[in-house]
Structure formats: structure tokens, C-alpha cells
Amino acid sequence: MLILGIESSCDETAASVIKDCRDIRSSVISTQIEEHKKYGGVVPEIASRRHCENILGVVKKALYDADITADDLDGVAVTYAPGLIGALLVGVSFAKALAMSAGKPLIPVHHIAGHIATNYLTYPDLEPPYLCLVASGGHSHIIEVISYTKFRVIGRTRDDAAGECFDKCARAMGFPYPGGVHIDNAAKIGDPGAFKLPHPAVAGNEFDFSFSGLKTSVINMLHNAEQKGAEINKNDLAASLQGTIAEILTDHTIRAAQSLGYKKIALAGGVSANTGVRAALSSACQKHGFECYMPEKSLCGDNGAMIACQGSYNLLAGIIADESLNAAATLSIEDI
Ligand code: KG4
Numbered sequence: 001m002l003i004l005g006i007e008s009s010c011d012e013t014a015a016s017v018i019k020d021c022r023d024i025r026s027s028v029i030s031t032q033i034e035e036h037k038k039y040g041g042v043v044p045e046i047a048s049r050r051h052c053e054n055i056l057g058v059v060k061k062a063l064y065d066a067d068i069t070a071d072d073l074d075g076v077a078v079t080y081a082p083g084l085i086g087a088l089l090v091g092v093s094f095a096k097a098l099a100m101s102a103g104k105p106l107i108p109v110h111h112i113a114g115h116i117a118t119n120y121l122t123y124p125d126l127e128p129p130y131l132c133l134v135a136s137g138g139h140s141h142i143i144e145v146i147s148y149t150k151f152r153v154i155g156r157t158r159d160d161a162a163g164e165c166f167d168k169c170a171r172a173m174g175f176p177y178p179g180g181v182h183i184d185n186a187a188k189i190g191d192p193g194a195f196k197l198p199h200p201a202v203a204g205n206e207f208d209f210s211f212s213g214l215k216t217s218v219i220n221m222l223h224n225a226e227q228k229g230a231e232i233n234k235n236d237l238a239a240s241l242q243g244t245i246a247e248i249l250t251d252h253t254i255r256a257a258q259s260l261g262y263k264k265i266a267l268a269g270g271v272s273a274n275t276g277v278r279a280a281l282s283s284a285c286q287k288h289g290f291e292c293y294m295p296e297k298s299l300c301g302d303n304g305a306m307i308a309c310q311g312s313y314n315l316l317a318g319i320i321a322d323e324s325l326n327a328a329a330t331l332s333i334e335d336i
């Protein structure tokens with residue numbers, strides 16, 4: 001079974017061909033980061049335009065690298081939600097046209113389900129059920145992966161996502177967009193105990209997250225120091241922030257796994273590339289006796305392989321769409 005996956009929900013135009021669910025035959029990613037960097041974040045209008053310009057070349061290269069043509073495909077999978085609406089529409093329209101003209105099934109894929117699937121590409125034997133922490137620029141979720149295509153959200157952020165907290169604090173510290181990776185690098189030479197940062201409490205669901213208080217406290221600390229003409233050691237602040245985010249994410253996930261009786265814990269999303277988050281989750285899993293799964297670093301950010309992989313499982317479950325498929329900026333993974 002050969003599936004083409006197309007991803008265009010944010011600032012990466014990506015396409016990949018996967019054979020038999022988990023074998024990556026090609027993966028092409030065209031990133032727009034350099035262009036959005038000038039503005040300190042993703043400019044939706046520019047993102048849509050670049051997707052329009054790049055998508056044909058990216059898909060052609062994915063087919064060429066896999067040494068196949070569209071006729072050889074068993075389906076065309078595409079991210080249809082959630083994300084930037086204009087950006088999503090480029091991928092959805094392209095996938096529809098390709099699927100219809102080649103006479104292949106069109107397979108809708110939820111972006112977060114795609115991130116979760118990166119674990120299948122990294123661990124050939126991993127099967128549901130398990131609990132997955134998904135932390136990216138737009139989401140921080142603890143998700144029960146009941147089957148390949150059924151999900152239940154156990155905890156979610158009430159405000160900012162973990163990646164957003166990394167990026168906004170990084171920006172206040174003078175790092176370029178996207179700042180998460182710069183915090184990660186600076187943290188390697190910083191002291192994580194240098195600053196005591198708040199662990200925001202959330203009333204109600206004990207597994208929900210809140211990162212806006214942490215973000216505000218870092219930004220206020222930087223502003224106060226600036227007003228007083230005081231120097232803040234950025235490496236120490238980066239290490240303290242990363243340590244705090246890693247602790248919050250790990251603590252909630254371990255408690256959720258204990259309370260629901262899961263033995264396997266997985267990590268996914270752009271923030272799963274973070275050294276501190278990976279180390280904290282893997283050592284907590286070891287301490288508490290959980291099996292720990294995390295995607296290969298090259299699969300953590302947005303890519304087409306995760307969409308092709310999840311698309312393969314969707315097709316096997318009979319989840320296909322027709323020409324009426326539309327993109328959605330917001331859509332819970334529980335409602336797919
Ligand atoms: O999954 P993703 O590529 O896009 C969304 O679906 O949002 O995630 C992007 C997020 C950004 O916030 C980025 O700063 C963060 O992942 N990120 C990191 C690292 N690499 C990417 N955050 C912390 N440390 C990293 N090494």
C-alpha cells in the first residue's frame with residue numbers, strides 16, 4: 001500500500017510517500033522559517049502564498065524520490081485541520097485535485113493525529129493503546145490513543161501551548177523565531193536552578209495545563225531587569241524555563257498515566273525535539289516503570305511522513321473523504 005501525505009497547516013510545505021504504513025519511501029519538506037523570521041512569527045497570508053508556489057514541486061519531488069507516479073498510489077492523505085485556514089486550504093485543494101484526477105481515495109488527516117503517528121515511524125512494533133503527550137507550537141494535549149484512529153483528550157492547555165511559551169519567552173530574550181530551539185541550545189550551558197519560576201495551578205481538570213502565567217513571569221523578569229539596568233544571564237534563564245516546562249509536562253503526563261492505568265507513554269509534536277523535555281519524560285518513565293516512546297528528532301517538526309503514516313491507518317479504517325472535504329482552522333481530535 002503506497003500513500004502520499006501532504007502537509008501545509010503552518011509554515012512547512014511537505015509531502016512524503018509511505019509504503020505499508022511505516023516505511024518512508026520519500027520525505028520532502030520546504031520550510032518558510034527564514035521568511036517569517038523577519039516578522040517574529042508566522043504571517044498567515046505569506047504562508048498561504050508560499051504553499052501555493054511550493055506545493056507542486058514538493059509533491060512531484062516526493063513521488064520522484066519514491067520512484068513512483070500518482071498512478072501507483074493507493075491514496076492521497078492531507079492535513080485538513082487544525083491550522084491556519086488559508087495554509088490548510090492549499091494542501092486540501094491540491095490533494096483533492098490530485099486524488100480526483102488520478103482516481104484515488106482522498107484521506108483526511110487531523111494534524112495532531114499525524115504528530116502522534118511519528119512514533120509508529122520510529123518504533124516499528126508500537127501499537128495502541130497508549131497515552132501520548134503532544135506538545136507543539138499550537139497544542140499541549142495529553143491524549144489517550146485508544147486505537148490508530150480513536151482518540152480521547154485527557155488534558156489540554158487552557159491558554160498558551162508549551163511551544164508558544166518557549167517561542168514568546170525566547171523572543172523577549174532576543175532570540176529569533178522560532179525560539180524553542182534557541183532556548184534548548186542556551187539551556188545546555190545554563191543553570192536550571194538559577195531562577196525559581198511558577199508552576200501555574202489550574203482549577204478543575206488536574207491534567208490541564210496553563211503556560212501563560214509562566215510566560216508572563218519570564219517576560220516581567222526581563223522587563224524589570226532592563227528597567228533597572230541589571231543583567232540577566234540568558235543561559236540560566238533558558239535552562240530554568242526549559243526545566244520548568246519539562247517538569248510541568250512530565251508531571252501531568254505521569255499522573256494521567258498512573259490514574260488511567262497506561263503502561264506506555266509516548267511524546268509527539270514540535271516540542272518533542274526539546275532535549276530537556278525528552279530527558280525529563282524518559283527519566284520519569286524509567287523511575288515509575290513506564291515504557292517511553294519518542295519520535296526520532298527528524299520527525300518532531302511538521303512533515304509529510306506523519307500525514308502519510310496516519311493516512312494509511314485512516315484508509316485501513318475506511319476513513320476517506322469526497323470532493324466536499326473542507327479545511328478547518330480548529331477541530332478537536334475527538335471529533336474526527
Ligand atoms: O509541531 P510544530 O512543528 O508545529 C505546530 O504544529 O505547532 O511545532 C513547532 C513548535 C514551535 O513552538 C517550536 O519553537 C517548537 O515546536 N520547538 C521546540 C524545539 N524545536 C521545535 N521547542 C523547544 N525545544 C526545541 N528543541
Ligand code: ZN
Pocket residue numbers: 111115136137269270301302
Ligand atoms: Zn505540528
